[in-house]
Amino acid sequence: EVQLVQSGAEVKKPGESLKISCKGSGYSFSIYWIAWVRQMPGKGLEWMGIIYPGDSDTRYNPSFQGQVTISADKFISTAYLQWSSLKASDTAMYFCARSTDFSGKSNYWGQGTLVTVSS
């Protein structure tokens, strides 16, 4: 069974750093893209970027370029999303999702990680 299991909820202060994770199982992790999607409270879905764990080829939504870093470790089947300096506006639910391409089609999703940034 294909599963994407994300790390738990985080509460952080502005200016702190954070790295959240998404562990895949039940399939060959290296050969499927992993996308990250943001959902701010009460708002819609925003595609942040995507990584191919096999060679770490990474593409960012220009709106998120420079704001976050997407990485992956194929040896432990885990993708990451990290911030070096969080802002209150980073408060959101973050989902990872498995994709076969850049079409926006993702049929497996993680359960989501809630990130709360508050002083």
Next chain:
Amino acid sequence: QSVLTQPPSVSAAPGQKVTISCSGSDSNIGKNHVSWYQQLPGTAPKLLIYENDKRPSGIPDRFSGSKSGTSATLGITGLQTGDEADYYCGTWDSSLTAVLFGGGTKLTVL
């Protein structure tokens, strides 16, 4: 404001049919496949339709998708109370080089 435009809400009675539109442009829907997602409250999105009109296994044929030009449509027949959710269209935008999602449509089954 999303580049892909969806109505904020739609409603219909149980057993009826509803359609949700998604309007884009030449650089996104006009050139690329459209996917549709259902998001129940407090859960991750679920893929309903991919490549404009294909259903993943396990998705009932009450759900259908179509695309014409720069617009796409999700249809749901035989509405059930369990269909109450937010629905999102999504596609690649060749100019922005990013996946775009519509703003979402809240379906109410009266």
